[in-house]
Amino acid sequence: xxxxTANFVQCTVKACGSSPDCFPLHFDQQTPDLPLELxxxxxxxxxxxxxxxxxxxxxxxxxxxxxxxxxAQLPDTKPDIENPNAPENEQLLRDLHxxxxxTQIIQGSMRCANCGHIYFIRDSxxxxxxxGHLVQ
Amino acid sequence: MxxxxxxxxxxxxxxxxxxxxxxxxxRIQHIQASMTLRALDVLALPPxxxxxxxxxxxxxxxxxxxxxxGHVWVGMDISPSMxxxxxxxxxxxDLFLADMGNGxxxxxxxxxxxxxxxxxxxxxxxxxxxxxxxxxxxxxxxxLYAALKRGGKVACQFYPRDESQTESILNAAKSAGxxxxxxxxxxxxxxNKKYYLILTAGxxxxxxxxxGGVKIDKSAVMRPKxxxxxESRKEYILRKKDLMRKRGKLxxxxxxxxGRKRKPRF
Numbered sequence: 001x002x003x004x005t006a007n008f009v010q011c012t013v014k015a016c017g018s019s020p021d022c023f024p025l026h027f028d029q030q031t032p033d034l035p036l037e038l039x040x041x042x043x044x045x046x047x048x049x050x051x052x053x054x055x056x057x058x059x060x061x062x063x064x065x066x067x068x069x070x071x072a073q074l075p076d077t078k079p080d081i082e083n084p085n086a087p088e089n090e091q092l093l094r095d096l097h098x099x100x101x102x103t104q105i106i107q108g109s110m111r112c113a114n115c116g117h118i119y120f121i122r123d124s125x126x127x128x129x130x131x132g133h134l135v136q
Numbered sequence: 137m138x139x140x141x142x143x144x145x146x147x148x149x150x151x152x153x154x155x156x157x158x159x160x161x162x163r164i165q166h167i168q169a170s171m172t173l174r175a176l177d178v179l180a181l182p183p184x185x186x187x188x189x190x191x192x193x194x195x196x197x198x199x200x201x202x203x204x205x206g207h208v209w210v211g212m213d214i215s216p217s218m219x220x221x222x223x224x225x226x227x228x229x230d231l232f233l234a235d236m237g238n239g240x241x242x243x244x245x246x247x248x249x250x251x252x253x254x255x256x257x258x259x260x261x262x263x264x265x266x267x268x269x270x271x272x273x274x275x276x277x278x279x280l281y282a283a284l285k286r287g288g289k290v291a292c293q294f295y296p297r298d299e300s301q302t303e304s305i306l307n308a309a310k311s312a313g314x315x316x317x318x319x320x321x322x323x324x325x326x327x328n329k330k331y332y333l334i335l336t337a338g339x340x341x342x343x344x345x346x347x348g349g350v351k352i353d354k355s356a357v358m359r360p361k362x363x364x365x366x367e368s369r370k371e372y373i374l375r376k377k378d379l380m381r382k383r384g385k386l387x388x389x390x391x392x393x394x395g396r397k398r399k400p401r402f
Binding site: 130 | 208240245
């Protein structure tokens with residue numbers, strides 16, 4: 001799962017629906033038999049996509065996720081990019097691209113801060129199937 | 137060919153063997169590709185969008201999303217075997233093992249568009265004793281509406297079993313707040329007839345959707361609403377009395393005085 005997707009995914013338990021704590025899901029508690037594993041995967045660089053998706057990114061949540069995954073070097077405020085093709089923005093866009101699209105969470109677990117449900121990620125696929133008692 | 141929906145739940149039906157067969161069949165590949173292209177054609181998206189693929193399976197439709205316009209996509213499917221095939225094929229999108237009937241697990245305004253090829257008819261089935269298709273449909277469309285940005289678009293190709301399934305899907309979509317309707321391709325052909333549910337969230341100009349001359353069939357919900365506005369006071373009273381009678385309430389009999397104004401001496 002990409003870091004970008006981790007910035008959008010929220011708890012799917014119905015009771016959590018209106019709670020502000022169900023987003024973002026936290027990576028701070030990992031189980032020993034499923035240690036956190038990250039990988040780098042090359043994706044074609046497209047500055048237009050980054051610019052399209054940047055306004056929708058919740059920056060504080062991204063900071064939390066990055067910190068829990070071991071990266072504390074992000075700026076505190078969301079960078080502002082107006083022109084995707086300007087040369088001075090290129091390095092920033094490439095950094096964002098590498099963080100959001102090329103960093104993959106291969107395995108680990110995500111925790112909902114509201115209900116405490118843990119979602120496991122295996123082979124980079126998070127499991128969002130709920131046990132029967134949480135469905136209703 | 138019998139319908140897969142009636143033989144088993146999706147995660148059971150698409151087993152390891154069936155998933156491999158499905159993905160390697162060149163006939164299915166061709167049909168899936170042409171339906172995905174058609175759906176993209178209707179949506180008329182600008183390049184580099186963030187798209188959700190519901191029932192992505194082995195990523196046959198996702199592949200096309202990556203190729204056409206360089207979209208970034210997230211796919212969700214309930215069958216682990218299908219997702220395993222997608223992993224083997226090394227698709228570019230993110231994959232989720234999730235049940236669409238429990239809602240899509242994304243926060244508000246995540247996606248520019250949603251695409252779904254041959255999937256949402258599965259929602260009309262109750263695969264376990266505690267599953268209510270109506271509730272699952274409602275939950276699916278409600279969460280889908282939330283996960284789309286305002287002005288987002290949805291194209292779902294599906295195989296309804298009969299008229300009532302189409303209707304329940306349309307009604308669920310409209311009560312979630314979507315506008316739009318059904319586009320039917322190859323209407324005369326029994327075998328190649330294809331249903332596309334085309335929806336928009338929030339206000340979108342109808343020009344933003346490329347219908348290419350086909351008309352969206354909107355009739356499903358518009359009719360009762362208009363009828364309500366035009367009815368007279370007496371008709372309103374009769375309709376409400378009828379409704380209460382149907383619910384088993386004790387209601388006064390209709391007479392010539394029903395819905396009449398009282399004389400001024402009262």
